[in-house]
Amino acid sequence: MRNRSAITPVLRGVTLTAHRHEVICILGSSGSGKSTLLRCLNLLEVPNRGRMWALGERLKLREAVNGRGGAVLDRRQIQRVRASLGMVFQSFNLWPHRTILENVAEGPTHVLRQPRREAIGVAEQYLAQVGLADRRHHYPRHLSGGQQQRAGIARALAMEPAVLLFDEPTSALDPELTGEVLKVIRSLAEEGRTMLLVTHEIAFAREVSTRAAFMHDGKIEEEGPSQRLFLDPASERLRRFLQSHY
């Protein structure tokens, strides 16, 4: 898969496969293309070239030609795929004009078309799971960053996604708030959920992931089972990256 921003290619020939129940974490320094990779997966950014499969479906994409970027050919398909890939954003992106209960219930109501009462039930259940049951009628602005991110996770979970995508979920948080969010992510990993996690929290990544990929300059420099990759990296660059982060 290749992706090009206006100026320079961001991803250059990346191949990555995620199997069920895997927790894959994607490491790399800033600008290595790890967030772009994640955003390409649910087509918030459309790669210029390449092939993608999600849940056994080949995604219908148009390759870039003559200065026109790649594009989605079948919007219905992409909407269906997005609904089954839960995304958690670095900056939470909760809707400020809705309470967090409404934020979480929006997907079940309008995408999964569940009856209102059922959707509220689902939303309450997931807000309870991330420890926000008593805050459900609060607006995002009245919550701390950690609480907002946990609400963001609940919003993704309420869609019952097959895969969860985390795009640096703790990077916008104060250090004392990252713990509560990591705790939620860890419990999701223990449930056996399939997850892709872009993060700078190396110690955490090592602990929860089954597989890890290290990106550099738009390519996957090294990929493998976490146990091996973190203990005995083959690439010199990864070795240095890991050393500088401990």
Next chain:
Amino acid sequence: MNGFAIQFLHGLSMTVLVAAVSGVLGTAVGLAGAASKLSAYRIPMWLAEIYTTVIRGVPELLVILLIYFGGTAAITFVIGRYVEISALSAGVIALTVVFGAYSTEIFRGAILSIPRGQWEAASSIGLKSWQIWLLVILPQMVRVALPAFCNLWISLLKDTALISVVGLTDIMRVAFVGAGSMRAPLTFYLAASALYLLLTSLSLLAFRMIEQHFVVPGQLR
């Protein structure tokens, strides 16, 4: 003078009718214009750009005259015999076109003020574009657009005075005729001013209430 009270009432209802209809239609045009300007496709973007540039660049009075006489010419040409466009529809169309051009810019600014992440979060759960507009974008842009939109509405209310040039009997027309026939210009123009002031004050009050409805708890007002 008493006979003119009835006349003024008719004029008032005509002013309100023209303003309300062109306000509603113009808002729809403005939303479409803003969406076109922000669209990824070039043709609607350019069309919207030409539309707002031309309309905002020409005096409103001229737009009204051009649509009144141009509209008559166009219909005559299409049908093949002389048909005059009614003053009412010419006035409504002209003010709709003007209102749409200015509100396009207001809505465009309001939409641009909504962070990209809001769209991304909405599309990431699989919402369709129209659902994103309805559930996420519109409720947030209303708050941003309201102050400028209220300004525009008030200026539309007063611009309706211009349609009297094509013969519509609005407040302004009644005042003009009365002032001439009763030889009491000050009285009639003061009465007309009071009526416009009444309409704009009521509008301000209504917008205050709408604004409060769209306040997001915890957000700066």
